[in-house]
Amino acid sequence: MLRKTPLNQTHREMNAKMVDFGGWDMPLHYGSQLDEHHKVRQDAGMFDVSHMLPIDIKGANARGFLRQLVANNVDKLSIPGKALYTCMLTPEGGVIDDLIVYFLSETWFRIVVNAGTADKDVDWIFKQRDAAAPGLEISPRRDLAMVAVQGPNARAKVWQVIPGAKAATEELKLFQSVTLNHFFIARTGYTGEDGFEIMLPAEESPAFWKALHGEGVAPAGLGARDTLRLEAGMNLYGQDMDETTSPLESGLGWTVDLKSERDFIGKQALLDSTVTQHLVGLLLLDRGVLRSHQKVVAQHDGREFEGEITSGGFSPTINQSIALARIAIEIVPDEEVHVLVRDKKLRAKVVKYPFVRNGKVLT
Amino acid sequence: MSIPTDLKYTKSHEWVKTEADGNVSVGITDHAQELLGDMVFVELPQVGDTFTQKQECAVAESVKAAADVYSPVSGEVTEVNSALADNPENINQDAFGSWLFKLKPSNPAELEGLFDAAGYQALLDNEEH
Numbered sequence: 306m307l308r309k310t311p312l313n314q315t316h317r318e319m320n321a322k323m324v325d326f327g328g329w330d331m332p333l334h335y336g337s338q339l340d341e342h343h344k345v346r347q348d349a350g351m352f353d354v355s356h357m358l359p360i361d362i363k364g365a366n367a368r369g370f371l372r373q374l375v376a377n378n379v380d381k382l383s384i385p386g387k388a389l390y391t392c393m394l395t396p397e398g399g400v401i402d403d404l405i406v407y408f409l410s411e412t413w414f415r416i417v418v419n420a421g422t423a424d425k426d427v428d429w430i431f432k433q434r435d436a437a438a439p440g441l442e443i444s445p446r447r448d449l450a451m452v453a454v455q456g457p458n459a460r461a462k463v464w465q466v467i468p469g470a471k472a473a474t475e476e477l478k479l480f481q482s483v484t485l486n487h488f489f490i491a492r493t494g495y496t497g498e499d500g501f502e503i504m505l506p507a508e509e510s511p512a513f514w515k516a517l518h519g520e521g522v523a524p525a526g527l528g529a530r531d532t533l534r535l536e537a538g539m540n541l542y543g544q545d546m547d548e549t550t551s552p553l554e555s556g557l558g559w560t561v562d563l564k565s566e567r568d569f570i571g572k573q574a575l576l577d578s579t580v581t582q583h584l585v586g587l588l589l590l591d592r593g594v595l596r597s598h599q600k601v602v603a604q605h606d607g608r609e610f611e612g613e614i615t616s617g618g619f620s621p622t623i624n625q626s627i628a629l630a631r632i633a634i635e636i637v638p639d640e641e642v643h644v645l646v647r648d649k650k651l652r653a654k655v656v657k658y659p660f661v662r663n664g665k666v667l668t
Numbered sequence: 669m670s671i672p673t674d675l676k677y678t679k680s681h682e683w684v685k686t687e688a689d690g691n692v693s694v695g696i697t698d699h700a701q702e703l704l705g706d707m708v709f710v711e712l713p714q715v716g717d718t719f720t721q722k723q724e725c726a727v728a729e730s731v732k733a734a735a736d737v738y739s740p741v742s743g744e745v746t747e748v749n750s751a752l753a754d755n756p757e758n759i760n761q762d763a764f765g766s767w768l769f770k771l772k773p774s775n776p777a778e779l780e781g782l783f784d785a786a787g788y789q790a791l792l793d794n795e796e797h
Contacts, residue, residue, distance in 0.1 A: 322705075337760075338731050339706040528705065528731060592753065594709050594729045619708040619731050626709075647727070 310355035311450045311507035315514050319524050327421035329356040331527055338528035342621045345496055345533055346664050349456035350525035351517050356420035359449055359504060360427065364441035367414045371406060373569050374433055376552060378562035382408035388480040388493055391560055392552045393426070394571025398578060399548035400555065402426050403540060405493060407482055415489075417451075419542050433570070449489075450510035452503050454522060455533075457664060459500035462520040463490075466513065474501070495530065497537025497662045535627060536620050538586065538658030544597055545584065545615040545629055551575065554631065555615075556584035583634045584615065586658035587644070588668055589626035591651040594619050595644055601630045601653075603642040610636055614644065622661045623668070629658065671697075672764050676740070676779060677788035680722075683764060684740045684782060691746055692779070693767035696728055696737060699792055701763045704730035707756040712748040713769055719743065721778050726768050728759070741778040743771035 307330035316323065321332035332353065334341060344350045362370065371379045377391030387408050393401045402422040407415040418426045427445055434441050454463050464471035473485045474492070482491035489504040505513060518524065531541070538556075540546055546555035553561065553575060563575065589595050595617030603610045612632025620627045628644075636642065638657050643650040656668040671677075676684040681700035685693045701707065711727040719725045719739035726737035747770040752758060759766045773779065783791060 333732075334705060337706055339757075532731060592709060593711070594734065596734065619729075621731070 308356070310353055311510045312353045312355060312514055315511045316353065316524070319518075321524070321526060324527070326356070326527055329420055331356060332524070334526040334528045335524045338526065338532070339621050341523055341525035341529035342532050344523040345456045345498055345525055345529060346622055346661070347457070348523070349454060349459040349462050349500070349521065350523045350529065351514065352453040352455070352525050352530050353450075353514070354453050354502070355450040355507070355510070357417055357451055358420065358423040358427070359415055359417050359446040359451070360430065361444040361446060362414045362416065362441060363412055363444070364438070365412060366438055367412060367441060370434065370438040370441055371414055372567055373437065374430065375404070375406065376561045376569055376571060377406075378565055378567060379406055379408070379414070380565070380567070382406065384408075384481070385410060386477075386482045388482060388491060390480075392546075392557055393429070394552070394569070394575075395548055396570055396574060398551050398571040398574030400542070400546040400550060400552055400557070401429060401548060403542055403546070403557070407491065409484070421543060448507055449504045450507045452505070452510065452514060452517070453494055453496075453500065454503065454517060455494045455496040455498045455500035457499060459498070459522070462517060462522050463501055463503070465520045466516045495537070495539055496533040497539070497659055498533075499663065532618055532621055535616055535618055535629070536622055536659070536661035538629070538660060540629075541616055550631075551578060551580070553578065553580045554582045554584075556629070581634060582612070582631050584629050584631055585636060585638070586656040586660060586668065587614070587617075587628040587630050587642070587653040588623075588656045588660070589628070589644070589651060589653045590641075593626060593646050593649070593651050595626045595628040595646070595653070600645040601632055601642050602645065602650075603632060603636045603640060605633075605635050605640065608635075612636070612642075620660060623666055627660050627668075628653070671785045671789055673785040675764065676782035676784065677791075678738065678740045678782060679791060680738045682737060682740045684779070685767070686779065687770070690776075691770050691772050692741065692743070693770050694737075694740055695767045696735075696759065696763060697788070698763040700728075700735070701759050704728060704735055705732045706730055707759045710752045710756050710759070710768065712750070712752070713745045715745050715748060717745045718774075719745075719771075721775075728768075737768060739771065740782060741771065741773045742775050743773040746770045746772050
């Protein structure tokens with residue numbers, strides 16, 4: 306039996322093509338994934354991300370608990386509403402999940418975790434809570450729906466729909482949030498465009514979705530969400546990193562705080578590790594489409610290195626195929642490599658990523 | 669969309685049209701393009717390649733996935749639709765009008781074994797259950 310978000314019926318009414326996404330019945334697209342992609346880059350689109358799970362962490366020592374639970378440093382969160390992107394690691398330094406931490410008050414933090422990992426995350430967090438901070442209250446919030454409204458015109462369209470939202474959010478900077486009546490509004494996203502991720506009571510979400518649609522916000526499915534996040538160079542859990550990979554070899558070193566004195570789960574393992582690989586961007590020079598798990602071969606100073614594509618696909622904005630690949634740290638931007646696609650060796654250029662941000666091609 | 673009655677079909681969702689000169693045009697069905705979603709790349713065979721029936725001979729790639737195209741009958745490739753290289757979305761817009769390649773069948777009897785429109789419709793109806 307597939308799990309359904311509060312917007313399931315609404316998607317069906319809008320002729321969504323539904324797919325099984327890790328046990329959830331989710332919209333893949335509403336007609337054309339490419340059109341939805343372009344709508345987000347050029348105007349505004351909305352995604353149902355209610356399959357992701359908000360978890361509230363409440364209590365006197367919520368901050369202290371998160372200091373040791375996650376790899377980024379929650380002491381960077383000083384203004385209420387501020388958000389932080391981080392990994393949660395195993396003691397061996399593998400990535401259990403990537404998540405966002407919102408600082409609401411000294412006694413209330415909210416984290417949002419991935420759908421496919423939500424159950425194991427909740428188990429892990431309860432286990433850590435029982436061991437380290439038994440007084441903390443941990444509450445998974447399946448009563449909330451979550452809608453991401455993304456694109457250059459996304460904020461203005463949200464302002465048309467939520468009374469008082471303009472005044473409450475106009476001054477919000479990236480990675481900040483506010484609570485406005487029933488709405489929790491964060492200036493975050495997974496597309497490389499401006500916009501909001503909005504949490505609201507599940508039962509109010511169909512009316513909210515339809516109101517946004519009335520303002521011209523295009524419903525967009527998981528297909529466009531994947532091509533947008535890949536162009537934006539954002540990692541996808543389970544493809545670009547998992548429990549067997551180090552964040553330091555997954556393009557996530559910037560989210561790991563090894564400088565402060567603070568101890569956290571997985572820190573010692575990372576300090577003891579030797580980083581030999583990294584994530585790079587690839588731009589396909591030949592015709593074709595890069596896909597995850599394809600082999601990458603690079604010649605460098607007379608040595609041959611093998612790597613693997615972790616996420617690949619067609620970039621609708623660039624109109625060429627792009628990928629993220631894990632390969633030896635010797636291989637750096639501007640080098641040319643080969644990707645094995647079926648029986649062919651296709652040429653690709655190593656590039657910096659993100660590939661696209663705020664509607665502009667960067668590579 | 670209705671299924672053209674002047675074409676033949678395979679279980680793997682190719683369509684086949686017998687041309688006046690006896691050669692056959694091959695494409696993928698509307699059902700196949702709908703399953704794949706927005707097409708972004710087509711890898712075509714080369715003129716002169718020979719294939720046996722059901723052999724992989726082309727690849728249709730959408731934003732979502734790469735799908736093999738199988739030769740509906742045995743034969744030699746006489747022509748490929750290079751225009752699809754620049755406009756793979758033509759397949760989404762008109763699957764039955766967008767041929768991928770043409771074959772000179774080496775065993776025309778194989779054509780008799782393909783589905784007609786009614787047979788293909790029945791196959792699709794079955795897949796939905």
